[in-house]
Amino acid sequence: MTQMISQTFDVKGGPQFGRDNVPKLRAELQKLGLDGFLVPHEDEYDNEYLPDCNERLLWITGFSGSAGAAIVMKDRAAIFVDGRYTLQVRQQADGDIFDYRDLVEEGLAGWIESQAKTGEKIGYDARLHSPASLKRLKVCAHRAGIELVSVETNPIDTAWTDRPSAPMAQIDPQPLEYAGEDHASKRERIGIAVKRGAADAAVITAPPSIAWLFNIRGGDVSRAPLPLAAAIINKDGTATLFVEPEKLTDETRSHLGNEVAIRPESEFANGLREMQGKTVRVDPSTASAWVYDQLNGGGATVQELEDPVMRPKAAKNEAEVEGSRQAHIRDGAAITKFLHWLDTEAQSGEVDEIQAARKLEAIRMELPELRDLSFDTISGAQGNAAFAHYRVSEESNLKLAPGSLYLVDSGGQFPDGTTDITRTVPIGQPTAEMRTQFTRVLKGHIALSRVRFPVGTTGTQLDILARLPLWEAGFDYDHGTGHGVGAFLSVHEGPQRIAKAPNSVALEPGMIVSNEPGYYKEDGYGIRVENLQVVTPAAALPGGERAMLGFETLTMAPIHKGLIDLHLLTPAELAWMDAYHAEVRQRILPLVEGEVADWLLKATEPLAGATP
Missing domain, CATH: 3.90.230.10 (Creatinase/methionine aminopeptidase superfamily)
Known part of the structure; x- marks a missing residue:
């Protein structure tokens, strides 16, 4: 369960981050044969709050705001924020390294179309982009005559040698007196909705949906009792929860029961590719382009519909x-x-x-x-x-x-x-x-x-x-x-x-x-x-x-x-x-x-x- 975390009032980040870390990233890009790399604020889980290990935008720019993006090329860089952060970004991101740009009016896609040079190769991590945003990026890249290249390993993660460990907070059952419905009943309801929509299964990637569906709570991020995990729920209500096993107590394993298979999160890609021949429901607003890549690569048919947990949870x-x-x-x-x-x-x-x-x-x-x-x-x-x-x-x-x-x-x-x-x-x-x-x-x-x-x-x-x-x-x-x-x-x-x-x-x-x-x-x-x-x-x-x-x-x-x-x-x-x-x-x-x-x-x- 989450621990009490007191608020701090020091400002994380600062110009030194960019001065120290941009050269490290550029060195990795040279090894990969890339001219640049896209750095969104979002992480693999698309959470409002990020664990320290996923603060990639902060690490590369020194900017600590809750929304933004950056692009780092071998000879130039830009950072994008909205109107809330125009002052903060100038205090935290080094203006000698980064051009300050508008996230809403221009964004990464607009920059690529107007500023990228013909023939450049720009890398991206598909786990950090939604299918819709990646589609816009690819359209603008085509117009600019450049190539977007998906990387298997994020070069920031490689360059970030003192990167914090992934959170491993204990996951506990949410008592029935507070949940009001046991998770077997919830899974049955969601399974019926999946079947009614003519799908065989649904991929659930939003941590709040996973916490609600399985009646569990965790502490992997501050300010919300969320476990970082992923899940596949089948039309019969059975499910697979992809989560680090060390997070689960014996009580939580017993709570989840025999109808919920437990697999390490590292096996999520395999789990998606095992859906060959099946129709799989995916929410394009919460799942990453990487999820689509795994499903399509494994021969599944992707059905784009809202996360079936979202409205029952609301x-x-x-x-x-x-x-x-x-x-x-x-x-x-x-x-x-x-x-x-x-x-x-x-x-x-x-x-x-x-x-x-x-x-x-x-x-x-x-x-x-x-x-x-x-x-x-x-x-x-x-x-x-x-x-x-x-x-x-x-x-x-x-x-x-x-x-x-x-x-x-x-x-x-x-x-x-x-x-x-x-x-x-x-x-x-x-x-x-x-x-x-x-x-x-x-x-x-x-x-x-x-x-x-x-x-x-x-x-x-x-x-x-x-x-x-x-x-x-x-x-x-x-x-x-x-x-x-x-x-x-x-x-x-x-x-x-x-x-x-x-x-x-x-x-x-x-x-x-x-x-x-x-x-x-x-x-x-x-x-x-x-x-x-x-x-x-x-x-x-x-x-x-x-x-x-x-x-x-x-x-x-x-x-x-x-x-x-x-x-x-x-x-x-x-x-x-x-x-x-x-x-x-x-x-x-x-x-x-x-x-x-x-x-x-x-x-x-x-x-x-x-x-x-």
Whole structure:
């Protein structure tokens, strides 16, 4: 099971990485007869968080961001990042070695088409590219008159002589009381879906899907209890799990039973090639081009369809939903203690972002059930909070200064659920503008909490509800409104989401999504209000004709009343706030005491009837 990993605030990487390591890679490329090599951020498992041994982009460039890519040629190099990392990449990647390029507008494919020289041979590791991305790369390579060459062994792995060992964290069963369904039943369900789709088997490469399917949890990456492994599930529900045997305890082997064969991960290629003559379902969004190569090379017929585990995993059963409720109540007590601290000691102006993040982590660590943070805490004061995905470091650390706002986005991993919450708190007296903008964000949050919607509605169709109060005043935010959340799995889970970007996945009962509209004033402040909520059947409306769904709020912690402009709230919005705070009081008050309990009582007093 995952171990508690404290957040660090030093910045990994730096220009010296490129100076030291680019020559080592170029030496390997010369041995292979290659003119260059493609280095995506993604690893073999396409996880959000990478184990240290798979931080290849960091090793070659010194850039530690969560998205990016690089291309290293024998006489030039380029690094690609999106708008979140334009400043960070210049601090970490050596500009004398790397040209700074745009990941979204150009990317590796665009660079190849416009910058590669006719006749060059550029290598790639098929395990690190999706079939769709590799197809685009090959099209652009053909136009440029160059050759893309698949390598059997990644030359970075060869050049990286002090590469960390692969993680070998113990894998444990997820108790049935939290899973809500045994893995034999899950495998039978998935097998039926595979057979119904006219396939003989499905390849499962996404670690969250493997963890859910087999009711297991691991600790191979930080911030998510995932085992790094792969699997093939047959249409009869039997399966093969490709995993390092040393990770499995006797208890876990017994839990998996006789219908799950265990093979070392090194045999995954053989397992794929053994599917000769069979139709094999593969998800092109999660499986690598290497998986396709092995299946095609072995004579299998590849069927491109969504991972059959993805939607059943997203639609939580009652045990998973109840576990999430309890995890949020437990976590809500910790958050309440922290919010009390912010409203008292942290008002001094002497507390900085790192101290605040450490304080929150220390409070959470008092919970014996805590297994890990669910992501690195976003602790943003003053203008830093205007970066929606800001990560504090020793270099960027600012004080929680009087007259400013403090934004904290954090979460925890518990055996029964995963949490994610954002609160914005005034330090000293907020300005009228801050209160107005906070209230507009809050109105959007409330609208998305209260909505009832017909069965079949997607998150894209609901997104405007959270943005409308901002749009009406000429404002917006540049991130999604809501992401899916796992059940003691990844804090970011698909396929459902609430965002402007088109998404065809209808929201279903049991799906957990975040509700997190925001506003960010450059060099000024940042505002976000985030709760997690679960899709539930809604009571029939008098005279209504359609089956409706709604949301139940899971997150339990006060929303700061000192930032609300009561003039801007409707009676229905005031009623929602009071009902929410009443539930927070009921759930959390028994778990806190003394000054914190007194503070909570005041923090959840009704707004209705209050003087604007």
